[in-house]
Amino acid sequence: MQKTYFRYVLLVPALLILAATTIYPIAFAFVLSFREWKIAKSPTPGPFIGFENYQRAFSDANFWNALKVTSMYTVMGVGLAVGLGLAIALLLQKPTRASRIVKPLLIFPFAVSLALKGYSFRFMLVPEFGVLDRILDTLFPFVAELNWLAHPFWALFWMSVPEVWGWAPLIALMFLGALGSISPEIFEAAKVDGATNFELFWHITLPLLRPIIVIVTLLKSIFSLRMFDLVRTMTAGGPGRATETLNYYIYTVGFNFFDMGYASSLAVILAVLLSLFALLYSRVLLGGEK
Amino acid sequence: MSQAPIARTVSTENKAGNSENRFIKNFINQTGYYIALGLTVAFVLFPIFWIAITAFKQSIDVQSASLFFTPTLQNFRTIFSHPFNFAPLIYNSMVVGVLTVLIAIPLAVMCAYAISRYTFIGQDFLLIAILATQFLPPVVVILPYFIQFRNLGLLDSYTGLVIVNLSRVLPFTIWLLKGFIDTLPTEIEEAAYIDGCNELGVLRHVTFPLIMPGIATSTIFAFIMAWNEFLFALILSSTKTKTVIIGLVSVVGEQGVVWELMSAAGLIVMVPMIILAFSIRKYFVEGMTMGAVK
Numbered sequence: 001m002q003k004t005y006f007r008y009v010l011l012v013p014a015l016l017i018l019a020a021t022t023i024y025p026i027a028f029a030f031v032l033s034f035r036e037w038k039i040a041k042s043p044t045p046g047p048f049i050g051f052e053n054y055q056r057a058f059s060d061a062n063f064w065n066a067l068k069v070t071s072m073y074t075v076m077g078v079g080l081a082v083g084l085g086l087a088i089a090l091l092l093q094k095p096t097r098a099s100r101i102v103k104p105l106l107i108f109p110f111a112v113s114l115a116l117k118g119y120s121f122r123f124m125l126v127p128e129f130g131v132l133d134r135i136l137d138t139l140f141p142f143v144a145e146l147n148w149l150a151h152p153f154w155a156l157f158w159m160s161v162p163e164v165w166g167w168a169p170l171i172a173l174m175f176l177g178a179l180g181s182i183s184p185e186i187f188e189a190a191k192v193d194g195a196t197n198f199e200l201f202w203h204i205t206l207p208l209l210r211p212i213i214v215i216v217t218l219l220k221s222i223f224s225l226r227m228f229d230l231v232r233t234m235t236a237g238g239p240g241r242a243t244e245t246l247n248y249y250i251y252t253v254g255f256n257f258f259d260m261g262y263a264s265s266l267a268v269i270l271a272v273l274l275s276l277f278a279l280l281y282s283r284v285l286l287g288g289e290k
Numbered sequence: 291m292s293q294a295p296i297a298r299t300v301s302t303e304n305k306a307g308n309s310e311n312r313f314i315k316n317f318i319n320q321t322g323y324y325i326a327l328g329l330t331v332a333f334v335l336f337p338i339f340w341i342a343i344t345a346f347k348q349s350i351d352v353q354s355a356s357l358f359f360t361p362t363l364q365n366f367r368t369i370f371s372h373p374f375n376f377a378p379l380i381y382n383s384m385v386v387g388v389l390t391v392l393i394a395i396p397l398a399v400m401c402a403y404a405i406s407r408y409t410f411i412g413q414d415f416l417l418i419a420i421l422a423t424q425f426l427p428p429v430v431v432i433l434p435y436f437i438q439f440r441n442l443g444l445l446d447s448y449t450g451l452v453i454v455n456l457s458r459v460l461p462f463t464i465w466l467l468k469g470f471i472d473t474l475p476t477e478i479e480e481a482a483y484i485d486g487c488n489e490l491g492v493l494r495h496v497t498f499p500l501i502m503p504g505i506a507t508s509t510i511f512a513f514i515m516a517w518n519e520f521l522f523a524l525i526l527s528s529t530k531t532k533t534v535i536i537g538l539v540s541v542v543g544e545q546g547v548v549w550e551l552m553s554a555a556g557l558i559v560m561v562p563m564i565i566l567a568f569s570i571r572k573y574f575v576e577g578m579t580m581g582a583v584k
Contacts, residue, residue, distance in 0.1 A: 004489060006489040006490070007404045007407075007408035007410060008404075008410075009400075010400040010401060010403055010404035010493075011400070011401055011404045011405070011410075013397050013400065013401075014397040014398060014400060014401035014460060014464060015401065015416075017393075017397060017456055017460060018420065018423060018457075018460055018461065021431075021453055021454070021456050021457035021460070022423040022426060022431065022457045022461070023423070024434075025430075025431035025434035025435055025438075025457075026426070026430065026431065026434075028434035028437075028438070029430055029431070029433055029434050032433070032434070039437075088330055091323075091326050091327065091330060092327075092330075094323075098324070098327055099327070102327060102330060102331055102334075104568065104571050105331065105334050105335060106334060107567050107568065107571055107574045108334060108335065108338060108564050108567070108568070109334060109337070109338070110567065110574075110578070111514060111560070111563040111564045111566070111567035111568075112337075112338065112560045112563070112564070113517070113518035113520070113535055113538075113559055113560065113563070114518065114520060115518075115520045115535050115538060115539065116341075116535075116538060116556045116559050116560055117337075119538065119542055119547075119552055119556065120337050120340070120341050120553075120556060121337070123341075123344075123547075123549045123552065123553075124337065124340060126549075128353070129352065129353050129354065129355045130355070131340055131355050134355055162337075165333070165334075165337060168333075169334050170574075170575065170578060173574070173575050174575050174579070177575060215579060216579075219578075219579060222425050225427075226427035226428070226429070228427075228428070228429060228520070228521050229520045229521070232520075232524075233539075233542075247427055247429045250429045250430075251429055251432075251521075254429075254432075254433050254436075255436075255525065260433055260437065263433055264433055267427070267429060267430040267433060268430070270427050270429070270430060271426060271427065271430045274425055274426065274427055275422050275425070275426075277425065278418075278421055278422045278424075278425040279418065279422070281421065281425070282417065282418040282421045282422070285421070285465075286414060286417065286418070
């Protein structure tokens, strides 16, 4: 191909907008994280205070709590989504007519807005007439007295369920794509050699799915680590601070307490944390091409 | 099939017993399979189904969680009238979504084509940087946006919402379209160059028609992202540009939620997006992972 400047004409408009809409705000937040600024008290940023906001973060019990909640939430959500996705994929792997009908339905939950997912599950868990609460109370009478979203552990668990509802079917579709490429003869041959179903799964299916498990785990972690919508619509961080994710904590510091400087420093910490995951993901993406 | 050699070795008596056992075993397996399939369908569709029927319930039927009730359209009448006024909110969401798409898609096509077809210094770094901006938590950029938009008078404006949506949609669609362009063989483009077509001509007349499925997929993804976007709209829009999602928040209110109204609003929020997602089901997985899983 000729050496012309056409490539830059193509690149520059998108990159300019990206720089203006992402790089600039990050830089702005970064600078702000070294300043004091309570926006309710003064309309302009206060003086530079060095690393004080960061020092404050590391001695802030609420920050550590938010970090713990976020990690627990991420591990739980990723584990449930990948596990359930795998189960659905193994179930639908057999090419029957029924599985062909079910497959297209699997993308429905993902299209539902997270905010609506949050409200819907909160509704279904209402103690007196929530339909999930009723079903669970009938199946397990000993939980009848439990108000799911008022219990520290169960609130966090249920907050991960709407996300798992959206992701697990999608993950199943990803697995199904990979499983479709195994030729049935491999299974037949292994069965003749006397392999059990578990051995088939462990030695044939699982190694084949490993690259997708890596991709999905990273991608789902990135989405879980920045969870805000479900906290806002299901629990508002409660009971106490049991479901207050880092994202939600930053939101309250910035928009309930109007402490822009401190909120910015927390945001920078979160951004650094997430960019590590993004870096890993990009290595998987770029590595796959070569 | 594989049991044949084993079956041959057993005596005739056992054979009869075996086939009966096998029949029962098959029956149990079949039943188990369909039960599991039924549970999967229930898991996937039940929340949608429940919101859909609740939207047509009266308060008393919501309180009893009943499956059988006389449907009513009252909830929709309520959310389309004062104070909820859903019609302008749908319009706002459409305007923000369409404007975002109209700006993002052409720019993303150009950028993705340049990255896929040309080489330049720092290409890998650029790709990673674009990806990193896509994964940036919205809460990180919302503080600066809020502060700057307040200074610029862009709070509660379409311009403001389109700008913030671009920050999410643009990196995503660049990666997605790059994936589509990467899969096209370069021979067709090379032939066009030999026929005397210039670079712009190749992009317009050769590549562009071939990546139409990719463009359609990214357009729909971008629109769904903008429509479902929550945090930005929550903070940056109020009376004039409130989107449907924020309308949903107002319907729910802070206490004493009227669940049948929430469901009616929810149905309006989700049904168009489910239809759109369904229309690109072939490319959905590829899109979601930005081409990592095909």
